[in-house]
Amino acid sequence: EIVMTQSPATLSVSPGERATLSCRASQSVSSNLAWYQQKPGQAPRLLIYGASTRATGIPARFSGSGSGTEFTLTINSLQSEDFAVYYCQQYNNWPPLTFGGGTKVEIK
């Protein structure tokens, strides 16, 4: 099973600033990596797949990068609606499909 590790667990950022979230895989997942956003009481929403491709309707301030075992989600100019929990997920070696533990982006 591929273990996904996200850091930090919590990220405090001021509105308008940039947030950088990390995700590490226990072995290479190539570019088969997705990012999701989840707000309290809501279902997750797909943001990024293929490590760097934005899903339909996702604003350009969200960008993904990386390959192999190291990945980054960058949120430029954080908006109020961006404060949420973010999860990475690998789909290279499955089953099981595995998620990271999440990074909570909170208002500083």
Next chain:
Amino acid sequence: EVQLLESGGGLVQPGGSLRLSCAASGFTFTRYAMTWVRQAPGKGLEWVSAISFTGDTSYYADSVKGRFTISRDNSKNTLYLQMNSLRADDTAVYYCAKDFYRVPTIFDFWGQGTLVTVSS
């Protein structure tokens, strides 16, 4: 508009059974794999099970293998999860999710979830 509506959650005693349903609309159900993902209270996301677009192939997390069964009725655009021998650590919100492809990979639409509570 893609819609996924889960039902069937509730309170069940340890060792009991529940059957979750997910009614899908707004897309061609028969073209996509479907998945169940769960989230224990205050915890992260855990992939539970997935089924191919034809229903011929199913996949399970080790934590539920032998106890849960995923199925789909393509004539009714409905996904199911039969959960037997339920344990306290199965307590979670269960989400139905549409896969992006015909095989389980990534999940581009999610339902709002149904809460399963396993407690005596």
